[in-house]
Amino acid sequence: MRVAILGAGSIAYGNAALLASLGHDPVLWSPSGQSGRSIARGEPLTATGALTGSFPVRMASSAGEAIAGADAVLFALPANGHRAAMDAAAPHLEAGQVALISSHTSFSGLYLAKKIAERGLDIPVVVWGTTITAGRRTGDASVNVATVRAKVDIATIPVSAAARGLATCQALFGDRFVERPDALAISLSNLNPQNHLGIALCNFTRMEHGETWGQNENNTDSVGRLLEALDAERLAIAEAAGYQVRTIREHYHLSFHVEPGPVGQMARELAARGNGGNGPATIDTRYVLEDAPFGLRPTVLLGKLTGRPATLHQAGIDIFSALYGRDFAGENDLLDEIGLEAMTLADLKALVRDGWSARSH
Structure with a gap:
């Protein structure tokens, strides 16, 4: 083909x-x-x-x-x-x-x-x-x-x-x-933006100094707790929208074959194996520049649609915007064109199910 x-x-x-x-x-x-x-x-x-x-x-x-x-x-x-x-x-x-x-x-x-x-x-x-x-x-x-x-x-x-x-x-x-089931289930299953938020924010000066640092060895117990708190917001949104998605612990267990437990503990086990590679050595990284506007922002809007506010996700956007002197929420050039902020949850679910055939365009 x-x-x-x-x-x-x-x-x-x-x-x-x-x-x-x-x-x-x-x-x-x-x-x-x-x-x-x-x-x-x-x-x-x-x-x-x-x-x-x-x-x-x-x-x-x-x-x-x-x-x-x-x-x-x-x-x-x-x-x-x-x-x-x-x-x-x-x-x-x-x-x-x-x-x-x-x-x-x-x-x-x-x-x-x-x-x-x-x-x-x-x-x-x-x-x-x-x-x-x-x-x-x-x-x-x-x-x-x-x-x-x-x-x-x-x-x-x-x-x-x-x-x-x-x-x-x-x-x-x-x-x-x-x-x-549909594209909304795909979006709600994406853990990368939340995980990259916690890892990048908590190791920001390492990135800015251009250091070489192991990603899993610096995913400490404290960072792990932040990742699990971010995950709880995503899981609450998914539940309110009627979808069952994997937890961050299940993701680590199934993807990396480590025993389930606190994320910091699972990261330590991966680091001991030499698994995980290095984190970004620059602040010019997709962990922020792509994931803040195009990963965290949609989760925040889905939180509003479902009545499950993603306050930590929003805080991440705000903190990164302050660190970079940029408006990351405003850099998303897709959501306004789709009209997500003006939709109800029922509107969005119908759209991912049927496409635009039943809507004016």
């Missing part, structure tokens, strides 16, 4: 290498135009780590060129680039295609579904709970793939197209997908 991959960072490169290794035809597009010039000149994409080899991958000069004739369109870039990439892609999407978002945050799937509905197209939007590959880009035509995940949660907008969405994902990447 031909797959347009919109993005040219570590996740886009990892997906491109994986797809090529599975016999598909990935075509990358760099929104900035600065990445992948070596690939555009014909150099293969080289992968190391959990996936090794050199793969024939193409680089398109525009979103339209990448999308033309593709079976699927995969958005594989940070959340703060979603709107620009989706705006660039929307005029070129074609009937019969399936859109995939790796990974879903800040209801960008609803934003894309709205752009699709405005064109009157029948294109499902499949949102992933996390990325299939993790790693880092090591050069203009190289990537180190740290892991290829065995299980990834997904949901489709509209839910009626779920079978088509799942079949497309399986045809591309194999049997590794776990269906969730």
